[in-house]
Amino acid sequence: MNNSKHTFKYQPNLASSLIVWSWTCLILMVGLIWWLEILKFQWPLLLIVALFIFVSGIQIVLRRVTVDRNLMIFSTVLNRSWLVIPRDQLEAITAVRGGIEVRIDGNDYRFLMAKKSRNQLINLAQNNE
Numbered sequence: 001m002n003n004s005k006h007t008f009k010y011q012p013n014l015a016s017s018l019i020v021w022s023w024t025c026l027i028l029m030v031g032l033i034w035w036l037e038i039l040k041f042q043w044p045l046l047l048i049v050a051l052f053i054f055v056s057g058i059q060i061v062l063r064r065v066t067v068d069r070n071l072m073i074f075s076t077v078l079n080r081s082w083l084v085i086p087r088d089q090l091e092a093i094t095a096v097r098g099g100i101e102v103r104i105d106g107n108d109y110r111f112l113m114a115k116k117s118r119n120q121l122i123n124l125a126q127n128n129e
Helices: 014-038 043-062 115-127
Strands: 006-009 064-067 071-075 083-086 090-096 099-104 107-112
Touching (some): 006 115, 014 043, 014 107, 064 115, 090 115
Antiparallel strands (some): 006 064, 071 083, 090 099, 099 107
């Protein structure tokens, strides 16, 4: 494999994604309810919508998997202790419905990914084992 880094976007498992995105949509709902109560445009409403767009963008952009030569790094939004997996400790990486399942030291981690990204990540991980 070449020495370049490969990056893929992911979302956490289904339960965690539902919780996080529910809190994010709550920001939009507060703005919508406030707008319906006031019934006219005010600048704080624009700030709430901008906050929603910002938080949504952060959640999409910052969750990524970086595959380096011998490391797989799962970055997160708020927690800076990212999941860093040396390839020799990777027991299994399998495709599951809607994402991947990674097994490290007997612990299973599930991540939601697009099918194309999932297949590329599995190929990269298995080609170097």
